[in-house]
Amino acid sequence: MPTNYYMFFIAALIPLIVGSLYYGDMLFGKSWKRINGLTDADLDDGKLPMILGLTYLLGIVAAFFVSSSAIHQGNVLQMMMPEVMESGSAAQQQFNDLMAQYGDHHRSFGHGFLHGGIIALFAALPLIGINALFERRGWKYIWIHTGYWFITLGLMGGLLCATLEYAPLS
Secondary structure: OOOOOHHHHHHOOHHHHHHHHHOOOOOOHHHHHHHHOOOHHHHOOOOHHHHHHHHHHHHHHHHHHHHHHHOOHHHHHHHOOOHHHOOOOHHHHHHHHHHHHHOOOOOOHHHHHHHHHHHHHHHHHHHHHHHHHHOOOOHHHHHHHHHHHHHHHHHHHHHHHHHOOOOOOO
């Protein structure tokens, strides 16, 4: 677990912030509402606090997933389980040695953004696309939502990859 685990809670704000801008009328909000047959009155139903709260909780889940893809060092830890968790074990020493030598490799905002974008293209796009096809939505609908997830997951991956810190195992 990262020593600065609070970064997951900060990253979970990104879907809210990006969504408020992206789906606002200055960017894609008008198109999004038109495609979905929504009006401003439809969106003003008093459910916004619940929607924002659940979005934040789901953002925390997304942050954990994105970090597991963007930060490769965690995959090494998983591969060495459960022996690596035994205090003083050979596996734990090997892991700590690997982290001392390679722990800072690929730990940049750009690398994390790349992985967030890959998740958007290879997970979000197919999921959104499949649902949209069965709902008889067009490609504009698919690309609006995929664009949002590309930006959002990219920013989440970038932030987490660049800022999460891990202490050696003991």
